[in-house]
Amino acid sequence: MSSVSSLDSESGQHSDEEVPETLTDENVNTSEHSPVNGFILLQKARLPGALVNVVGVVVSYTPNRKSSGTDYTCSLTLVDPSIPNNVKGISVNIFRSRKEHLPDLSVGSIFIGKHLRINTFHETTQLVATKEESTFKVICDVANQNQQFPFNMRQHAKEIMAYANYLRRWCASLSNPKVGNYTSITSSRQRRRIEELSPHIFFDLIAEVVMVYPTENAVDLYVTDFTENKRLGNREYRTNTPYGLPNESILQITLWDEHAEDGEDLQIGTFVLLQNLHAKINTNGDLVAALHGDRELRRKKINVLDKNDVEIAKLIRRRNAYYEEHQNSLEYHERDSSPELESDTTEQSITRIKCNNNIKLTDIDDIKDCPEPVGLFRTRGRVISVIPSNFEDFSRPYCHRCNKIMNFAEYENCTQCFKKLKVFKYDFGLLFEDELGAGTLPVLITNEDANTFLDGLPPVNLYKNPMFLQKLKDRMHKLLGNVLKSQASCGPLIDFCVMSYEVEDECNKFIRIYKMFDTILED
Structure with missing residues (x-):
């Protein structure tokens, strides 16, 4: 007899028709057998290497993440009435080839697993759901009777739903002394505020x-x-x-x-x-x-x-x-942090911007006419265009190995070396025009010069950090005015420092770059 059939035989032997519509403490003996035919109680999962089928309540879980290998993984802790009061539960580690194939978990949801492998790790029993042999189902809403089960669970669907309802009532019963232990994850350290x-x-x-x-x-x-x-x-x-x-x-x-x-x-x-x-x-x-x-x-x-x-x-x-x-001050704070864009004006002044005033002021046209390979200038202009147009794309992933900023913020791996990317860097451009509107200058803002320009706003994934995104928008609004709303608009006149230098492109031709430096857009 296989390990699976051997352990399955411990559960109660009854047909689907014999399952009561409502399971109660009177018609459930959770000290010996699972009410679901072919399943075992969590406390019975003891034989290392055996495959088991279990049902339990999720009391904690970790976020989905990349494993040390090629798979994606998550961990959860399950309890049922068979778990002693002094035990926090049994861990289940799930592995799948794709992240979206991992379960969508919540505390209190019901987890059903088939063909989980028993593993002992540092004298602690764990269950492992491998991608080759295990299936699972998570029930978040027990009241929904139209659950879709994996093929190998459908014959026990009625039993599973009846037991899931029983477990939800058992877990929600605060008078049950076990529940307090399960819903609070114990620790020998002191929990502090x-x-x-x-x-x-x-x-x-x-x-x-x-x-x-x-x-x-x-x-x-x-x-x-x-x-x-x-x-x-x-x-x-x-x-x-x-x-x-x-x-x-x-x-x-x-x-x-x-x-x-x-x-x-x-x-x-x-x-x-x-x-x-x-x-x-x-x-x-x-x-x-x-x-x-x-x-x-x-x-x-x-x-x-x-x-x-x-x-x-x-x-x-x-x-x-x-x-x-703090409701009154918070309402004011929210209004203040999301200001309405003002009407177009070329007279709008900006006082909280710093640059190196020791550098001589030079017109934009004179900067573009300078033949020197490298030049440092201070000039005056207003923003008339922004690249990229979405603030979320101002900061993008960076690969140290290849010294390259990715083209899109959603890239998780380098497009050259395929290394996983964690660091972000600012990389965006502003098109300035001079006071008379006669000359324009495209200015790159990137790397450490961008960190200086946006002092106090570290580069992060702006798609995942709405608080920092809002702070960036608030800061840049002082510089852009209504530029993003109207092509005819422009920002206020400002002084800024720009470096002019030449680089060789892919066709071995030299092109001139204008990069901002030593300039701070203050909060």
């Missing part, structure tokens, strides 16, 4: 994601729990913070190693439980945190929580209270 943090401690934190910023070797995650700590700095958040939050409410967490992979795909507004964070003081004297990897154990330390999870109820109450308390 941001207001309680101090340097040199390890802690767990429940928070809302407000920004994700990938760097070359790590990911900087910015979170809040709507409490304040005066030790926090986060100078990037001087204005336009989510909910109008002060800097002291936003904690910067640097994710290293495998946690960078888990955190890279987190969405703004996601609620997470972060475990084993290390609080420390950075070189600026600000309190920050770090989460370092564990390559051997691969313990899950970033858990996405459902917005209805009991773990975040207090956080949501604090958020609602904060919003009510």
